[in-house]
Structure formats: structure tokens, C-alpha cells
Amino acid sequence: MDGTNPEAPRDADLIARAKRGDAHAYGNLYQRYAESIYKYIRLRVSDEHAAQDLTETVFLRTYESLGRYRERGLRFSAFLYQVARNLLVDYYRQAEDLVSIDETEPAVGGRMSMDERFIQHEEVEAIKRALKKLPEEYQEIIRLRVILDVPTQEVAEWMSKSSGAVRVLLHRALKALRREVEHHHVE
Amino acid sequence: MLNKDARNLDYCLTKIQSGAMTLEQALTAYPKHAGRLRELLEFAQTLRHELVPADPKPGFIRDSRSRIEHAIHSKFQPTTHILRPSRRLTLRPTYLLFVLVLITAIFGSGYGVYSASAASLPGDFLYSIKRAGEEVQLILSYSDTGDLQLLLNLAQERLDEYQALLDAARYDDLERALAGFEREVERLGERSVEGEIPSATFDHLDDQLEKHIQKLELIRDQVPGSAILSIEKALDKTRHSQAVIETLQEGGRPSDLAPGQQDKQTGNSKDSSKQNEHDRSSGEDKSKGQDKEKQKDK
Numbered sequence: 496m497d498g499t500n501p502e503a504p505r506d507a508d509l510i511a512r513a514k515r516g517d518a519h520a521y522g523n524l525y526q527r528y529a530e531s532i533y534k535y536i537r538l539r540v541s542d543e544h545a546a547q548d549l550t551e552t553v554f555l556r557t558y559e560s561l562g563r564y565r566e567r568g569l570r571f572s573a574f575l576y577q578v579a580r581n582l583l584v585d586y587y588r589q590a591e592d593l594v595s596i597d598e599t600e601p602a603v604g605g606r607m608s609m610d611e612r613f614i615q616h617e618e619v620e621a622i623k624r625a626l627k628k629l630p631e632e633y634q635e636i637i638r639l640r641v642i643l644d645v646p647t648q649e650v651a652e653w654m655s656k657s658s659g660a661v662r663v664l665l666h667r668a669l670k671a672l673r674r675e676v677e678h679h680h681v682e
Numbered sequence: 683m684l685n686k687d688a689r690n691l692d693y694c695l696t697k698i699q700s701g702a703m704t705l706e707q708a709l710t711a712y713p714k715h716a717g718r719l720r721e722l723l724e725f726a727q728t729l730r731h732e733l734v735p736a737d738p739k740p741g742f743i744r745d746s747r748s749r750i751e752h753a754i755h756s757k758f759q760p761t762t763h764i765l766r767p768s769r770r771l772t773l774r775p776t777y778l779l780f781v782l783v784l785i786t787a788i789f790g791s792g793y794g795v796y797s798a799s800a801a802s803l804p805g806d807f808l809y810s811i812k813r814a815g816e817e818v819q820l821i822l823s824y825s826d827t828g829d830l831q832l833l834l835n836l837a838q839e840r841l842d843e844y845q846a847l848l849d850a851a852r853y854d855d856l857e858r859a860l861a862g863f864e865r866e867v868e869r870l871g872e873r874s875v876e877g878e879i880p881s882a883t884f885d886h887l888d889d890q891l892e893k894h895i896q897k898l899e900l901i902r903d904q905v906p907g908s909a910i911l912s913i914e915k916a917l918d919k920t921r922h923s924q925a926v927i928e929t930l931q932e933g934g935r936p937s938d939l940a941p942g943q944q945d946k947q948t949g950n951s952k953d954s955s956k957q958n959e960h961d962r963s964s965g966e967d968k969s970k971g972q973d974k975e976k977q978k979d980k
Contacts, residue, residue, distance in 0.1 A: 534734075538733070641726045
């Protein structure tokens with residue numbers, strides 16, 4: 496994410512300025528990472544407004560913890576991810592997750608009939624149920640690597656694993672999920 | 683073997699995700715393993731297609747960034763002390779009584795009572811203790827800047843109470859939380875000079891009210907008939923609170939806005955049932971529009 500535009504300021508420079516109170520610099524960091532953090536949270540939280548609030552809280556908390564962040568091998572996105580994960584743990588402890596009508600929306604439904612929408616909705620729900628049955632690590636790798644397109648090297652930093660371990664985990668997780676989904680179809 | 687399969691899978695997935703190759707092109711790199719890889723890669727594509735969340739709403743990133751920058755900016759601004767003529771402290775007699783009770787409670791045996799009141803909500807037995815404690819804080823605040831910050835915090839606290847009441851389905855108590863919110867916002871308006879409070883602060887409060895309105899409109903269709911009236915009242919009151927904020931942002935005074943009056947500019951008091959009808963249909967149109975947007979996004 497840092498390297499998409501070679502002329503864009505580096506994360507390290509923006510962080511240094513943010514630590515000195517440069518709000519605009521931190522705003523640039525926010526602009527850079529907000530969407531990916533939001534989507535990660537949105538995958539974990541069914542209520543859109545809660546996901547928005549949590550996203551904002553991640554960045555506010557990260558700002559407060561900026562003094563602890565040292566860019567020695569750990570990229571800023573990994574730091575954000577850790578804050579997001581901790582916040583989600585708190586969120587689940589405090590609040591019962593509300594089911595939102597968003598969950599009933601099909602991924603693609605522009606020109607589908609009612610029956611087609613219903614079938615697709617059932618398939619999506621089956622996949623979600625199967626995913627929840629997997630070990631947490633498998634769920635996480637599928638969320639990050641498959642659904643959110645986070646590159647392997649970045650996932651490795653976020654999950655504190657080697658790239659090789661991430662690849663193996665992904666392979667196992669996909670096979671396990673596929674088996675689980677097929678098993679559900681047989682039933 | 684597993685490591686090799688895992689590496690091949692990761693390579694193909696990376697190429698497909700980056701757009702560098704299609705599925706078929708990626709599989710040509712591994713013709714011997716194409717069968718096994720195809721199953722997993724097609725499955726991965728299905729997962730992504732079905733489960734990827736929609737992008738955040740266009741205004742969210744922009745508005746959220748503004749709020750965050752404002753929060754940082756406020757933290758690092760040097761405090762300015764504005765000289766004013768001596769302030770008149772006005773306390774409602776009821777609160778004065780509870781302030782005295784509170785002081786007795788704190789220095790007597792009842793500090794636990796005060797602590798317990800911190801989480802109370804409008805309608806709870808200890809809520810008056812909580813409000814009295816807030817008045818004490820305001821009295822003890824020694825600067826105008828401290829006052830403003832405290833009043834902002836109190837306004838936010840009222841909204842948090844509102845949220846908690848909503849979550850607990852205590853619709854009858856919502857109006858009380860809103861009345862408290864409007865009072866804090868009015869005091870904020872009285873004690874600040876024009877432009878002293880950044881517009882983004884009011885925008886932030888307004889955003890929260892808007893979210894509450896959306897939630898209430900959603901709930902209205904799901905609750906039994908007996909609760910609908912409370913929700914309608916809460917909706918009216920919440921819209922009134924938005925109008926109060928808008929008035930302050932424009933440099934007016936909330937007293938210009940009579941209760942139930944939502945359109946300051948026309949100067950006409952609106953028939954609230956007609957307003958409800960209009961808002962209901964525009965709320966439905968809005969949610970239909972959002973549905974279309976979601977489908978378009980996905």
C-alpha cells in the first residue's frame with residue numbers, strides 16, 4: 496500500500512509528522528488505510544454503522560498508541576490490524592452482534608429473479624456457516640488472503656507468521672472450507 | 683508435497699488477484715497440477731465474489747477523516763482563555779438540592795452511590811445523582827475552555843445514553859435523553875463565541891443524530907403498536923435536536939426554534955403528523971436508494 500505511488504510520502508514520514516501533532520499527516524495515513532481496515536471489520540461485524548464506528552475508533556486508538564509504534568520490520572498496516580483485532584475482541588465482549596438486513600442482500604442481484612436470489616442467498620449463508628466451523632486461524636487466513644486480497648507478505652506480518660507458513664495455512668484452510676461446504680450440500 | 687502445492691496455489695492466486703493473469707493463464711504455469719489447483723482457485727474466486735464487503739459509503743471516509751483530524755488538532759491546540767464578564771451560575775433548584783445530597787453522599791458514606799450512578803440512564807433511580815455530579819464538575823471547572831470541553835463531553839454523554847436506551851428498547855425514555863442533549867448543546871451555544879467551536883464538532887454530533895434517526899425508522903417497523911408512538915415522539919425530538927445544531931452552526935440561538943418547529947427559515951410551525959408522513963416516505967425512498975446502491979456496489 497505504501498509503494499503504489501513512488502512520489503507519495505512514506506508511512507514512516509507521515510507517522511513522524513503525526514507524532515508531532517500534524518493532523519493532516521495522520522489524515523493521509525487514514526486515507527491510505529481506512530478502506531481496507533473498514534472492509535476487514537465489515538467482514539467481522541454485521542452492522543454497517545458499527546463497522547464505521549469501529550473503523551474510526553481503530554484509527555483514534557492507533558493515534559493514541561503511536562508513541563509505541565516503531566517501524567522496525569513491522570509495517571503500519573500490521574499495527575492497525577492488531578488494534579482492529581483487539582477492538583473487535585472488546586466489541587464482541589460488550590455487545591451482542593445485531594443481525595442487519597445487509598446480511599440478506601445477495602452479492603450480485605441486479606437482474607435475478609426471486610428464486611435465483613433466494614438460492615444465492617442460501618448458498619452464501621451456507622458458506623458463512625461453513626466458515627464459522629473452521630478454526631479461527633483458518634477463518635482469518637481466508638478473510639485476509641482470499642476475500643480481502645491482502646498479499647501474502649502482508650498477511651504474514653499481520654499474523655506474525657512466515658510467508659511459507661501463510662501459504663500452507665491458506666492451502667489447508669481452502670481445502671477444509673471446500674470440504675465443509677460440500678458436506679453441507681450432501682446433507 | 684504440501685509446501686509445493688501451497689506455493690503453486692499462492693502463486694496462481696497472487697497473479698489472478700493482481701490482474702496479471704486470468705485463471706486459465708495461471709494454470710498453464712502448472713499443467714501437471716492444473717486439476718487440483720483449478721478446484722481450489724475457482725472456489726477461492728467464488729468465496730471472494732460472495733463474501734467481499736461493499737466499499738464504505740462515499741462520504742464516510744471523508745467525514746471520518748475530518749473528525750479524526752479535528753480530534754488531533756484539538757489535542758494539540760494551545761488553550762486560549764477568553765476573558766468574559768463574570769458568569770452567572772444558574773442551577774436549577776432541583777439540581778442544587780441534589781448537589782448538596784451528592785456532596786453529603788460523597789463525604790459521608792455514599793461515595794459508592796455516586797460511582798454506581800455513573801452508568802445510569804434517563805429514567806433510572808440514580809440518574810439524578812449522575813446529572814448532579816456533572817453539574818459539580820462544571821462548577822469546579824476553572825476555565826472557559828474547560829467548560830466548553832466539558833459541555834461537549836456532556837452532550838456526547840447524552841447521545842451515548844440515547845444509544846444505550848435504544849439498544850435496551852427503552853423507547854419511552856428516549857425523549858428524556860434528547861431533552862438533556864439539547865440542554866447541553868444550548869448551554870454550549872450560550873457560552874461560546876461565534877466560530878469558537880469548529881463546525882466539524884457540530885457535524886459529528888449531527889451525524890450521530892442522523893444514525894439514531896435511521897435506527898429508529900428501522901425499529902419502528904418492527905415493534906409492537908404500543909411502542910410506535912414513543913418512537914414517533916423520539917423521531918420528532920431527534921429531528922428537532924438536529925435543527926438546534928443547525929441553528930447554532932448558523933450563529934442563531936436555539937430559543938429561536940420553538941419545540942416541534944423544524945424549519946426555521948419558513949418560520950411556520952409544521953404539522954408534525956404531516957412531517958412524519960413526509961419523513962417516513964423519504965426514509966423509505968432513502969432505504970430503497972441505499973438498496974440499489976448496495977446492489978450496484980456488489
